[in-house]
Amino acid sequence: MTRLRVGCVGTGFIAGRHLAALSGFGDVEVVAVADPVRERAEVAAARVGARAHADGLALLDAEELDAVWLCVPPFAHGPLETAAVARGLPFFVEKPLALDLDTAREVARQVEDRGLTTAVGYHWRQLDVVRRAARLVPAGAARLVTGSWLDKTPGVPWWPRRDGSGGQVVEQTTHVFDLARLLAGEVVSVAAAERPAADDGDVSTAAVAVLTFASGAVGSISSTRVLGWRHSVGLQVVADGQVLELTERSLDDHELRVVTADGEEVHHTDADPIAAEDREFVDVLLGRAERVQVPYAEALRTHALACAADRAARDGGTVRL
Template identity: 30%
Template sequence: MEKLKVAIIGCGSIAQNRHLLEFEANEQIDITAVCDIVEERAMVTGEAFGAQSYTSYEDLLEKEDIDAVSVCLPNYLHAPVSITALNAGCHVLCEKPMATSREEAENMIEAAERNGKKLMIAHNQRFVSSHERARNLIEAGEAGKIYSFRTTFGHGGPEGWSVDGADSWFFKKNEAFIGAMGDLGVHKADLLRHLLGEEFVEVAGFVENNAKDNVTVDDNAVCILRSESGIVGTLTASWAYNAKEDNSTVIYGEKATLRLEDDPDYSLIVQYTNGEVVKYELGQIQSNDEGGQTNTGVIDHFVDSIVQDKKPLIDGEEGKRSLEVILAAVESGETKQITRLAK
């Protein structure tokens, strides 16, 4: 079969550390073009991956014959660039959060449907081994009725990770629109929806900037979520966990408590109510720290969905629902009221 021609739009850290490497490792892909507003970054990346380099994505889409695009840009550009690429006849893998509003997300979904193309959002937490196993156990009734959960995703912030360090777009409200909640919290909203197999209906959010100076977005957030069936729990997202990253989730059920990525040696520990404990070594979760898992599974799944013409696990609708949880938390933080999610 002919290789799929892929373009990476945005050559920052997420492209360098995830998208480019994983596309390069996939035998069904040819990295045809790369684009970055910083010309030198685009050129260096293009040379490294044997691809044409551009500073304008419109230019790239016009001149190159591209099958699929990865959108690795600041959050405010996700929707416009994804829609342009979909209209140009490309399948799109877009980084999270998929958009800055519900309306933008709906426009992306509509563009994908109208053009008959795949739209996938890069929520990698669903592909983590411990998370997949936990979902299967919950679905099989191993934990019985689920009562509660707590999940957190925090590290010291994008300074050490983003290609622009302390000057990163992550810290600018006009480009990021949202801080730690958009960077990290949306991942956990997506994971919980996936693990529990149901939607959230109410959110109470405390969304703060209390750790970093000269930052116009949130860096510390704590939310309480309630699901359709009445499961209640907390979701926290932070750029102020300075000593060590925390990417853990605990699910409390009638028959068992499941601890995911909560132990240094075992990625999943199941503590049964009858006293039995089962420990799973399932490989490390992806991390920005050294030694984290390198292949997220996102790119391979995206490629697979194109080649086999099947719906991606995290399509536009799924991405939108996870985004809505975060938007509701922000609204709650602003209004000091519990926000109800639209059905």
């Protein structure tokens, strides 16, 4: 059996989920882990029998890899992807693609020029409940879309700062924007507003975006970070004669509720979407599958939408895509 030699840059929560999945695959060998805090790199590497590095570029310089997972904060994107492209190294990258749109566009150009295989962590697309929802609302069927990410502020110091996270809309709510694109099609314009930041940084405490879709559908997506718990993360789609509600209670707890005049159906899954997206990328690299669901170019469309919503909120105008 062919085994992929892979590395992982980052050791946070989501990196840990990827490392757990990858180390459980019989056709993958995790050979290296990197983190700017050396102790964290050593602990994570020891769990999977890998070597530790003090940063991602050092890992890319030192190791012979078949692919790399880039699970870093938004502010760290750009140089790592450029280094991977220069080496012709396929990469999986966690969302968001970058702090801004220009950085992501430049990486996308490099990836396209090199013809590199990539994947991005919009994990909802791996779920059977999301695929079921997509079948129930074919192209152009959605009339109204409403979404939300109502949550607490993550506890890492870089998150409340725009130069660290890019803001809640870009860093978190991007998942909801991705679902909206998947189920209702492309957005042609965004208007938005936000409530000013709190004392902990310059990321707004609440924001709402109003979307106009190419199909004629309209929608709104709201974000807030002022709660002490995750209250609501999900998307509601209204089509003729039916309402679909997708909810994420946790990374391993997703639900689809389908409501019609005849009653409602509830579909639940506790599948691991992180392991599923890792398996998909590995299978593509090993030639067992044709393509990934979210390559870099597809993720760029969602990132552009989230960045447009963020800019519209800060400028108080309408952004056309």
